[in-house]
Amino acid sequence: MKYIDEYRNKELVKNLVNKIGEIAHREVSLMEVCGGHTWAIQKFGIPSLLPENVRLLSGPGCPVCVTSKRFIDQAVAYSRMDDVIITTFGDLIRVPGSTSSLDKEKSKGADVRMVYSVIDALDIAKKHPDKKVIFLGIGFETTAPGTAAGIKNAAEQQLDNFFVLSSHKVMPPAMGALIDEGVKIDGYIAPGHVSTITGSGIYADIPEKYGVACVISGFEPVDILQSVYMLLQQINKQDYKVEIQYSRTVKPEGNPLALKIMNEVFEPVNDWWRGFGMLPESGLGIRGDFARFDADRMIAVEVEETADEKGCICGEILKGLKKPHDCRLFGKVCNTTNPVGACMVSHEGACNAYFRFNA
């Protein structure tokens, strides 16, 4: 298949693996911070191809995994209201909150619908004028412009029964926080699709402030291996910078149109990340101009008290401090059928990917 097979070419992969072997002189830890990368790395069996001294860590790149429990609890509370339809990306349905999940509420009769984009949610709102339709906005800069466009669309059509509960986040604060917390990272495999929207400028601090290598990578095996090679070159030469491997999609300036819509609707807010706690200016809140579409402001609901994690080490896994196998729940109490932590739910989650591809 064109544009796929070229990037999965066995000979190219072999060449890259050999070249990586030639320049992998010391122990390095490279972290991917996009769930799509985590998934691709495990799916293609890339760790089995790399030299032992090149270690790949999975960071906080799965939107479902970093979403706070409080957010799930609030969505659950909304779903229990008679006049509410919850619309969400599928993965979120199974994430456990403090005492329930959307999945469980659905089985008790809540109207929870899986959608593929915010457009589906708008359609549902139009079809059910007597209901409040709440779209759960999660994801990084990749999905935030879509949600923003949805809100603008609702404003233009004067849809007064469409709302967004936003847990959208931006990536750079978490990447900085990880290094600040002392996680040993020699290089970042930076997220390709986030960067398609934002451009490469958002990572400037990574090499400049932290002295850490940074390559924006595509999602196919050849992309990822080439990015590993480029990172090793930067590390060997101690010449740290932001490079774009995924140049067929990512432009240094990003996508100005998407950025404009995103900034028009959202503003940076302090936000809570599972595993990290509060990170300054790491979330995207809905601006005052669009407050009437903000579920949090417009629909009052009592949310249960957030329960503590039950022995999960999701936080340390999201930071790359520990691997899924280090968790005593992993593969036993916590598995893909019965996820305890969010990392086991989404197929972009590190625990889920490790469980399915390495168990």
Next chain:
Amino acid sequence: MEKNILLGHGSGGRLMHSLIRDLFIKYFDNPFLAQQSDSAILDLPPGKTAFTTDSYVIDPVFFPGGDIGKLAVCGTVNDLAVAGATPRYITAAFIIEEGLPMEELERIVASMAEEAKKAGVLIVTGDTKVVNKGQCDKLFINTAGIGELETAHAPIGTGEHIAAGDKILLNGPIAQHGMAIMAVRNFGNFNTSIQSDCSCLNHMIREVLDTGARVKFMRDATRGGLATVMCEMATQRGLGVEVNEEDVPVDDNVRGMCELLGFDPFYVANEGKLVMVVHPEDAEMVIQTMKNNPLGRDAAIIGELTGNHPGKAALQTAIGGKRIMDMLAGEQLPRIC
């Protein structure tokens, strides 16, 4: 006949009798059914008998490449055939939602009749119930089936003779049924040429068994897809399974849609795909036999059983990496970004 199904069509009265006469007997026409007794009285040769049942609930009931009726016949015929049996008789029980257009029911019944004829099975008895609107989704069908099983083929169903070194064969490209349904169900405007692979495999299987090849195990890779069958084989037989991703055929249109949605074709449902475990010396011959049948045109050896990593299914990825295959936990969900 009425234009739509009424509650009375399930009441046991005149409406029901006319439905049986003008629809079911008309299409399924055979001497067993014509007796209209409470039980079909069958002739079975001495020896072993295979017996199976399955219920079909699918939305939408008509899909590219088939419909719920065809699916119900193929599913039961295949369940018998992969146990090594020759399917003979099947039953058909319908639970119908009030208001279903008669024309739709007729198309479904005609399609069952056509598929049964092709497979060489007779639909010998059945049942009809009608429920209030909203109590079922258009139409549910249950089919049970009986097949004759030669004693020599009895171990195929359980796979008890599987051994390390045996080859794993597949009759063609995977993930067509699941993606065809996905396309019509969720993306009405998604313009694809993907067709369900829904088909009866019994004739192709018979052709293989008639060669005398040492077939150790068969299973149709339906829900849960190819990966699930591989995992079941590994855990149930206590052997390792090794599959070579490159050798597993996936059509480009199916692959494209899977890539777009973040689905793994290895876990997507099939309705006409067969996994066969064969003695290594017979594998090539079986592949040639399958290839002579249109349903096995793209048949391939996709892997083998091994004494290594017992209980686990490993995949040699297309780029040369290696990883484990696990069973799917819930439904596959499209990725977020």
